[in-house]
Amino acid sequence: MTILLKGGEVVDPAQDLKKKADVLLEKGRVAKLGRIGAQEGWRVVDVSSMYVMPGLIDMHVHLREPGQEYKETIETGSRAAVAGGFTSIACMPNTEPVNDCEAITRYILEKGRQANLVNIHPVGAITKGLNGMELAEIGEMVRTGAVAISDDGKPVQNNQIMRRAMEYSRIFDVPVLDHCEDCDLAAHGVMNEGTVSTELGLRGMHAVAEELQVVRDIMLSRLTGTRVHICHISSEEALNAIREAKAKGLKVTCEVAPHHFTLTDENVRTYDPDFRMNPPLRTGRDVEAMISGLADGSIDCIATDHAPHARIDKDLTFEDAANGVIGLETSVPLVWEHLVRKDVISVSRMVELMSLNPSRILGLDRGTLKVGSVADVTVIDPDKEITVDASQFESKARNCPFDGWQLHGCPVLTIVKGRVVWNRLS
Amino acid sequence: MPLSGKNLLGIAGLPVSDVRLILNTARSFREISSRAIKKVPTLRGRTVINLFYEPSTRTRSSFEIAAKRLSADSLNFSASSSSVSKGETLIDTALNLQSMNPDIIIIRHKAAGAPHLLAKHCRDCAVINAGDGMHEHPTQALLDALTIEDKKGKLEGLKVSIVGDITHSRVARSNALLLKKMGADVWICGPPTLIPLDFEQYDVTVTYDMLEALSGADVVMMLRTQLERQQEVFFPSVKEYFSLYGLNRKKLSAAKKDVIVMHPGPINRGVEIDPEIADGDVSVILEQVTNGVAVRMAILYLILGASEEGSK
Numbered sequence: 001m002t003i004l005l006k007g008g009e010v011v012d013p014a015q016d017l018k019k020k021a022d023v024l025l026e027k028g029r030v031a032k033l034g035r036i037g038a039q040e041g042w043r044v045v046d047v048s049s050m051y052v053m054p055g056l057i058d059m060h061v062h063l064r065e066p067g068q069e070y071k072e073t074i075e076t077g078s079r080a081a082v083a084g085g086f087t088s089i090a091c092m093p094n095t096e097p098v099n100d101c102e103a104i105t106r107y108i109l110e111k112g113r114q115a116n117l118v119n120i121h122p123v124g125a126i127t128k129g130l131n132g133m134e135l136a137e138i139g140e141m142v143r144t145g146a147v148a149i150s151d152d153g154k155p156v157q158n159n160q161i162m163r164r165a166m167e168y169s170r171i172f173d174v175p176v177l178d179h180c181e182d183c184d185l186a187a188h189g190v191m192n193e194g195t196v197s198t199e200l201g202l203r204g205m206h207a208v209a210e211e212l213q214v215v216r217d218i219m220l221s222r223l224t225g226t227r228v229h230i231c232h233i234s235s236e237e238a239l240n241a242i243r244e245a246k247a248k249g250l251k252v253t254c255e256v257a258p259h260h261f262t263l264t265d266e267n268v269r270t271y272d273p274d275f276r277m278n279p280p281l282r283t284g285r286d287v288e289a290m291i292s293g294l295a296d297g298s299i300d301c302i303a304t305d306h307a308p309h310a311r312i313d314k315d316l317t318f319e320d321a322a323n324g325v326i327g328l329e330t331s332v333p334l335v336w337e338h339l340v341r342k343d344v345i346s347v348s349r350m351v352e353l354m355s356l357n358p359s360r361i362l363g364l365d366r367g368t369l370k371v372g373s374v375a376d377v378t379v380i381d382p383d384k385e386i387t388v389d390a391s392q393f394e395s396k397a398r399n400c401p402f403d404g405w406q407l408h409g410c411p412v413l414t415i416v417k418g419r420v421v422w423n424r425l426s
Numbered sequence: 427m428p429l430s431g432k433n434l435l436g437i438a439g440l441p442v443s444d445v446r447l448i449l450n451t452a453r454s455f456r457e458i459s460s461r462a463i464k465k466v467p468t469l470r471g472r473t474v475i476n477l478f479y480e481p482s483t484r485t486r487s488s489f490e491i492a493a494k495r496l497s498a499d500s501l502n503f504s505a506s507s508s509s510v511s512k513g514e515t516l517i518d519t520a521l522n523l524q525s526m527n528p529d530i531i532i533i534r535h536k537a538a539g540a541p542h543l544l545a546k547h548c549r550d551c552a553v554i555n556a557g558d559g560m561h562e563h564p565t566q567a568l569l570d571a572l573t574i575e576d577k578k579g580k581l582e583g584l585k586v587s588i589v590g591d592i593t594h595s596r597v598a599r600s601n602a603l604l605l606k607k608m609g610a611d612v613w614i615c616g617p618p619t620l621i622p623l624d625f626e627q628y629d630v631t632v633t634y635d636m637l638e639a640l641s642g643a644d645v646v647m648m649l650r651t652q653l654e655r656q657q658e659v660f661f662p663s664v665k666e667y668f669s670l671y672g673l674n675r676k677k678l679s680a681a682k683k684d685v686i687v688m689h690p691g692p693i694n695r696g697v698e699i700d701p702e703i704a705d706g707d708v709s710v711i712l713e714q715v716t717n718g719v720a721v722r723m724a725i726l727y728l729i730l731g732a733s734e735e736g737s738k
Contacts, residue, residue, distance in 0.1 A: 193623055194623055194624060195623070195624040195627050197622070197623070198622040198623055198624050198625060198627065199438070199599075199627065200538055200539070200561060201538040201558070201559050201560035201561030201562065201596060201599060202538050202539075202559070202560070202561075203560075204622075204623070206623075270542075271538070271539030271542050271543065315517055316516075316517075317516065317535070317537035317538075317539055317540045317543055318537065318538065318539050319536075319537040319538065319539075319559065320537060
């Protein structure tokens with residue numbers, strides 16, 4: 001099927017493009033940009049007054065399969081992804097069993113092919129079973145299709161192991177994605193440690209537990225020359241450390257999750273477990289820092305840390321509930337409402353944060369609409385107003401802290417490899 | 427006049443007028459407990475459930491006696507720990523209990539916010555917080571206020587020093603909130619390892635020096651040292667803890683001559699308090715327990731009886 005997207009505003013920072021243009025998709029590739037007359041047999045989609053951009057990439061997603069299919073499956077997670085405007089997602093290895101070998105990587109890719117909606121890029125474990133002690137078979141996973149390594153969810157504490165992992169990953173030139181947390185210091189805290197945790201009587205984990213590990217990774221990156229990507233940063237000092245590292249020319253990148261630039265630890269006052277995640281919601285000052293990092297370029301990506309849980313994991317006291325919130329289906333409207341509409345970032349910058357940079361970091365050969373590139377496209381209606389209704393999500397999970405929020409800017413058309421996989425155009 | 431809210435979940439959010447009302451009502455109820463027949467029919471036909479997920483001697487029996495002296499039917503539900511997740515049990519238990527139409531559920535739980543969760547799911551009955559994790563223990567703070575006011579004639583302007591493990595203490599939080607609300611000068615003292623970040627938000631003075639805390643104090647409130655937490659590194663030994671923060675006669679001599687010493691119990695004799703002090707003239711520890719019954723009677727009455735009279 002040949003598709004002509006007609007009349008949209010094309011935003012593609014990879015070729016420094018932001019102008020009204022038609023986009024022709026043919027044989028799964030971008031065939032032409034510019035003024036294009038429709039031909040018979042083409043599917044012509046009127047996208048005037050919409051933004052047309054390279055397909056969005058969420059580089060931090062938990063799909064829960066294999067092992068925790070009651071929370072989410074690769075199929076339901078794929079549906080949530082395309083409904084949220086994503087054409088590619090990277091899924092974290094903390095499944096059951098852990099994605100620490102070729103067989104599991106292959107299983108995830110096969111399930112992804114069966115779902116046949118979104119490009120799924122598995123992230124392999126750094127250590128076997130996330131045990132933090134023995135290196136996983138990184139080479140075999142990469143050869144099978146893993147795009148990065150991470151012990152997200154159970155971060156490597158031993159500095160020597162982390163150094164070896166970084167050194168070893170250089171053979172394959174895959175980035176190391178690190179959930180930065182000194183677990184001794186975090187001491188099973190359930191929220192940010194500070195004024196609010198003291199008042200609520202909830203065990204806190206101080207931002208220093210995150211910052212220390214960020215600094216460690218920066219130093220190990222300097223030692224090993226490895227590309228290190230810091231997952232879901234949440235603290236001002238963590239961001240400052242990354243800024244300094246970048247100024248020194250180190251190969252350090254980072255991402256932030258939408259909840260970390262829209263919510264603070266004040267939201268925990270309700271004891272609602274849908275505000276519990278790790279890293280936890282920080283202070284208003286940290287949120288301001290995240291926003292400035294998004295604006296000034298020191299933050300490279302926006303990633304959701306989509307962490308689906310069933311109600312039985314969340315209908316508990318705050319202390320007993322599981323960590324994590326879902327994000328695939330709210331990310332674009334939150335970015336649009338809180339960053340683009342407020343002029344914190346331009347639409348081009350949004351595309352860098354949500355497509356071009358994740359593609360570059362993971363080496364996906366995507367993130368642009370240059371002629372000849374893969375026809376992964378996201379179309380956003382900037383004026384469409386939505387009320388977040390978690391009960392209507394494509395995801396199996398409902399652990400969304402934004403339920404009921406009114407937001408503008410909505411993904412209305414998602415195209416993966418030249419095929420329409422999500423269409424909400426009226 | 428009833429309380430301003432349906433539930434009593436914490437001292438935070440409780441207006442001064444409610445505090446006054448509870449203390450005054452408690453005083454008028456105290457006489458009932460000294461009668462030969464210690465019972466009035468005020469809450470006859472009402473059902474009060476004690477839902478205790480944590481061990482408790484004083485608080486649970488205090489609530490039970492309070493309910494019985496007001497003729498309410500009370501049921502003790504001691505939830506032993508089960509293999510299933512406790513919070514899940516909490517909501518299920520709450521819904522089951524609510525189906526039996528109780529008027530009040532009194533809950534103690536290891537998790538902060540558990541009473542709030544219960545209140546969210548049990549909209550048809552009132553919820554009283556009898557201690558939630560490290561968060562609040564409002565009835566303890568109210569009975570402490572009653573005890574102090576009885577002894578000193580006022581709360582305003584008194585120097586009250588709360589000493590010990592502040593981090594893990596819901597008693598410290600509720601007392602700091604209540605005493606500040608009533609105009610006292612509150613001092614917080616303990617090792618820095620056991621004082622949470624920004625406790626100053628309660629407008630209290632924090633010191634690590636016990637003599638400074640005790641100097642000129644009208645009231646010294648000792649907290650229980652949670653020995654079960656000793657696997658974590660908060661202090662090197664009980665011996666050193668007692669030498670720095672244990673209350674003995676020598677340290678107490680820095681306080682005012684008419685100082686009173688309080689403790690929410692259970693006491694670790696020789697750990698945070700010298701038995702000589704705990705059993706001595708300055709100690710009001712057992713009066714706290716007596717006042718606990720009166721305060722809890724007042725709260726049950728104000729939540730149930732008073733609101734009914736008000737609606738007549």
